[in-house]
Amino acid sequence: MPEEFGRGYLYLHFRSMALVVQKFGGTSVADADRIRNVARRIVGTAQAGNGVVAVVSAMGRGTDELVALAREVSDRSHPRELDMLLTAGERVTMALVAMAIQDLGVEATSLTGSQAGILTTGRHGQAEILEIKADRVREGLAEGKVVIVAGFQGVDPSSKDVTTLGRGGSDATAVALAAALSADRCEIYTDVDGVYTADPRLVDVAARIQELSYEEMLELASAGAGVLMPRSVEFGRRFSIPIHVRSSFHDGVGTWVKEETMEQAIVRGIAHDVSAAKVTVYRVPDTPGVAATVFEPLAVAGVNVDMIVQNVSHDGTTDISFTVPEESLDSATAIAKEVAHKIGAGGVTVDTEIAKVTVVGIGMKTESGVAARMFRILADHGINIEMISTSPIRISCVVRGDKVGEAVKALHTGLGLDREADS
Numbered sequence: 001m002p003e004e005f006g007r008g009y010l011y012l013h014f015r016s017m018a019l020v021v022q023k024f025g026g027t028s029v030a031d032a033d034r035i036r037n038v039a040r041r042i043v044g045t046a047q048a049g050n051g052v053v054a055v056v057s058a059m060g061r062g063t064d065e066l067v068a069l070a071r072e073v074s075d076r077s078h079p080r081e082l083d084m085l086l087t088a089g090e091r092v093t094m095a096l097v098a099m100a101i102q103d104l105g106v107e108a109t110s111l112t113g114s115q116a117g118i119l120t121t122g123r124h125g126q127a128e129i130l131e132i133k134a135d136r137v138r139e140g141l142a143e144g145k146v147v148i149v150a151g152f153q154g155v156d157p158s159s160k161d162v163t164t165l166g167r168g169g170s171d172a173t174a175v176a177l178a179a180a181l182s183a184d185r186c187e188i189y190t191d192v193d194g195v196y197t198a199d200p201r202l203v204d205v206a207a208r209i210q211e212l213s214y215e216e217m218l219e220l221a222s223a224g225a226g227v228l229m230p231r232s233v234e235f236g237r238r239f240s241i242p243i244h245v246r247s248s249f250h251d252g253v254g255t256w257v258k259e260e261t262m263e264q265a266i267v268r269g270i271a272h273d274v275s276a277a278k279v280t281v282y283r284v285p286d287t288p289g290v291a292a293t294v295f296e297p298l299a300v301a302g303v304n305v306d307m308i309v310q311n312v313s314h315d316g317t318t319d320i321s322f323t324v325p326e327e328s329l330d331s332a333t334a335i336a337k338e339v340a341h342k343i344g345a346g347g348v349t350v351d352t353e354i355a356k357v358t359v360v361g362i363g364m365k366t367e368s369g370v371a372a373r374m375f376r377i378l379a380d381h382g383i384n385i386e387m388i389s390t391s392p393i394r395i396s397c398v399v400r401g402d403k404v405g406e407a408v409k410a411l412h413t414g415l416g417l418d419r420e421a422d423s
């Protein structure tokens with residue numbers, strides 16, 4: 001039982017039926033027709049004898065539009081007010097979906113993240129779920145209602161302020177709620193048919209993956225496969241919630257993300273990420289402690305450093321390069337400059353024209369040689385590798401940003417992932 005999420009399982013008393021958590025992303029609720037379509041799907045699931053909790057995202061590109069509007073009004077950051085603003089996006093959808101369900105003759109009630117008891121840290125824009133009380137969700141279910149929960153948001157219990165969970169956060173809301181409610185399944189409805197061997201918008205011969213492990217999905221999601229937010233996969237893994245990623249436009253089977261898979265693919269998929277930037281502190285004195293001096297203040301500032309490369313030169317200095325997410329670039333650069341000055345380094349350069357391409361497969365744990373194949377394929381296409389990092393089931397390379405499309409396609413073909421012409 002997910003103890004930190006659970007608070008009494010009294011509602012189980014009311015639960016002779018299966019409980020399904022369904023999440024609908026922005027494209028799936030982009031306009032009135034789609035909202036009615038989503039309502040019909042939810043009602044269908046409820047009328048088949050299931051309890052249903054639906055988690056919804058802001059309509060279409062609603063969150064992007066609100067972010068842009070905030071920037072037009074002010075170029076300063078206002079974390080608390082930005083969260084107040086952004087949570088409104090999901091709130092619009094939840095009410096509309098509830099109305100559409102009621103119009104189909106089924107009782108439905110909508111709840112904000114705060115009303116649903118989603119308690120988070122106070123870190124605006126990047127809050128983490130600490131606990132889900134879900135009392136009102138259980139009450140609604142016990143009264144036979146469909147409960148709609150606004151995704152991507154929660155409340156900090158100490159300040160009572162609303163928070164958001166980071167972009168894509170409705171996925172995390174859905175899987176965490178599924179864990180808190182001990183749901184029988186969690187379905188993520190989106191604008192693609194499932195998780196593909198590469199982003200289907202980039203690679204038209206990408207194939208839908210039938211099933212993959214949490215571990216693989218976590219690596220793909222963290223490497224830029226935007227179809228699931230990494231934190232949602234972590235919840236799935238921690239609480240053993242199988243996640244079914246599927247299309248909101250038809251009934252076909254999608255992709256199951258779960259503990260174990262039948263086949264242990266050597267290469268399951270390829271992800272890419274163009275959002276990272278590279279910071280280099282150059283001509284750093286090559287003495288013990290310099291790496292700690294560079295990375296400690298970055299850690300304190302909460303900068304999520306990804307890849308690190310250190311090149312030693314012959315004159316007793318070294319260049320330290322690392323990649324950071326776009327949103328941390330300004331603070332990382334400022335910190336790096338300060339540190340460079342303090343330790344007598346040559347200075348700091350920033351490169352935003354990089355991209356990362358990542359190959360993932362659980363079979364890499366036992367099968368060697370994938371890295372060599374990856375490097376050869378990139379070399380044959382004249383693509384220079386600037387940084388490399390690996391885990392037991394992943395290999396990532398940083399390349400020039402304008403080469404990433406070619407790199408993904410070449411690796412997809414070269415590593416044998418292209419979909420058969422007739423499938």
Ligand code: ADP
Pocket residue numbers: 024025026027028057168189190191192194195196197198199200201224225226227228269
């Ligand atoms: P939603 O609004 O439903 O949450 P997202 O836009 O967040 O949808 O995620 C779906 C998108 O993820 C797809 O349209 C696709 O372009 C992108 N994507 C990236 N990598 C993959 C992948 N490996 N498999 C499927 N979709 C992917």
Ligand code: ASP
Pocket residue numbers: 025026057058063064089151152166167168169170171
């Ligand atoms: N609406 C939020 C976003 O666009 C959350 C989500 O869609 O998952 O990031």
Ligand code: MG
Pocket residue numbers: 025168171226227228229
């Ligand atoms: Mg999403």
